[in-house]
Amino acid sequence: MSNRKQQPDMKRREFLTKSVIAASTATIAPGVLLTTADANAATKAASSNTRWGMLIYTNKCADGCSSCVSACEKENGIDLVKKPEGHSDAMWDEQRPQWIRKVKLKDTQTGMVSNLPLMCQHCEEAPCVDVCPTGASFKRADGIVMVDRHICIGCRYCMMACPYKARSFIHADVAEQVVESPRGKGCVEACNLCANRLDAGDGNTACAEACSKEGHNAIVFGDLKDPNSAVSKVLKQSHSRQLREDLKLNTAVRYTNV
Amino acid sequence: MHRLIDLKRVAVMMVASVLLSFATAAISDSTVVEGSKAAGMDKGGCVAPQMDMRRNHMEYLKHQRDEVVHKGDRSSKFALAECVNCHASKDKKGHPVPVNAKDQFCDSCHDYAAVNITCFQCHRKVPEEK
Numbered sequence: 001m002s003n004r005k006q007q008p009d010m011k012r013r014e015f016l017t018k019s020v021i022a023a024s025t026a027t028i029a030p031g032v033l034l035t036t037a038d039a040n041a042a043t044k045a046a047s048s049n050t051r052w053g054m055l056i057y058t059n060k061c062a063d064g065c066s067s068c069v070s071a072c073e074k075e076n077g078i079d080l081v082k083k084p085e086g087h088s089d090a091m092w093d094e095q096r097p098q099w100i101r102k103v104k105l106k107d108t109q110t111g112m113v114s115n116l117p118l119m120c121q122h123c124e125e126a127p128c129v130d131v132c133p134t135g136a137s138f139k140r141a142d143g144i145v146m147v148d149r150h151i152c153i154g155c156r157y158c159m160m161a162c163p164y165k166a167r168s169f170i171h172a173d174v175a176e177q178v179v180e181s182p183r184g185k186g187c188v189e190a191c192n193l194c195a196n197r198l199d200a201g202d203g204n205t206a207c208a209e210a211c212s213k214e215g216h217n218a219i220v221f222g223d224l225k226d227p228n229s230a231v232s233k234v235l236k237q238s239h240s241r242q243l244r245e246d247l248k249l250n251t252a253v254r255y256t257n258v
Numbered sequence: 259m260h261r262l263i264d265l266k267r268v269a270v271m272m273v274a275s276v277l278l279s280f281a282t283a284a285i286s287d288s289t290v291v292e293g294s295k296a297a298g299m300d301k302g303g304c305v306a307p308q309m310d311m312r313r314n315h316m317e318y319l320k321h322q323r324d325e326v327v328h329k330g331d332r333s334s335k336f337a338l339a340e341c342v343n344c345h346a347s348k349d350k351k352g353h354p355v356p357v358n359a360k361d362q363f364c365d366s367c368h369d370y371a372a373v374n375i376t377c378f379q380c381h382r383k384v385p386e387e388k
Contacts, residue, residue: 046330140330148327149380177382179339184380199330 051143052193053224053252055234060218061115068117071210072100075194077178084172097168099191100207114257120145120166120191121251128158143252146192154186163244166190224252296344305335338377343385356383
């Protein structure tokens with residue numbers, strides 16, 4: 001018996017399946033379309049009726065607290081990335097992947113100090129998407145700006161274009177990853193607003209969750225297009241600003257007291 | 259005369275089927291982790307029939323990856339993580355062995371077919387411990 005004969009004829013099988021499906025739908029009722037898709041949240045594709053975003057209360061963000069950073073690192077397996085051999089500590093500090101970082105701002109005239117977490121701002125008009133030569137840097141229908149690592153060539157043009165220094169590059173092979181956040185040498189990455197959680201129907205990010213667990217409640221996350229979402233309500237009541245609003249990027253992450 | 263040929267044919271088929279059952283037992287022992295989801299389904303069970311998966315898994319995964327990454331649609335029954343969950347074997351100490359390691363599930367065929375897979379440069383190679 002040849003190897004070829006052991007393989008099923010997929011074309012024929014496909015045709016048979018299709019005709020069975022066609023026959024069964026036709027007999028149920030003409031004009032009524034039956035779909036097999038589940039109606040639960042986990043199977044829904046990202047929709048442009050949603051725009052994910054957050055408001056960060058800079059005055060509530062505590063000096064010295066970095067629970068959002070560690071929650072992000074754990075959620076996305078960033079803590080599994082080790083310093084590449086031959087890199088100095090200084091270089092590692094400069095180049096290690098960071099999806100969210102704590103930034104301290106000081107007004108030199110008044111001496112007022114504010115702390116804030118800074119991550120990808122998920123711009124509507126994202127410069128990283130504009131400059132990407134391969135289409136790897138893209139914006140999802142629900143406003144999340146992401147990198148498709150399957151087509152990222154690691155040119156780092158997006159890193160230079162980003163005004164928020166939000167993106168990181170993986171310089172060396174990574175030994176271990178978490179399932180939800182694949183990662184390997186030669187690709188750019190950044191905060192994806194915990195897209196895996198959102199797709200699973202859990203409407204919160206790891207950083208916002210950690211912040212409220214810590215009792216600071218400095219990060220409110222939600223759907224900017226839903227007027228009844230928590231984030232829309234607080235945005236309506238507070239003076240918020242976009243960082244570098246002069247660039248007219250319409251960021252999805254907004255800050256108070258900056 | 260015809261009867262003789264028939265008898266011969268039946269005998270050959272019986273021997274062949276016995277051999278085949280040995281062969282499939284050997285394959286399923288080495289490729290599917292006992293007690294996993296794939297092992298529990300029909301013979302050679304998986305998200306699709308064995309022969310279909312052997313020939314088309316790359317198409318299914320490539321299609322699914324675009325649906326997930328770009329559209330956020332995770333409803334597909336095909337997922338690389340699920341492959342790893344059922345097909346990463348365990349060593350004597352009970353630690354999972356990377357699914358792409360030498361002579362493991364992915365490597366055994368890909369080595370034979372001389373096709374280099376790059377999935378596991380980024381994707382997790384062993385099941386995630388919950």
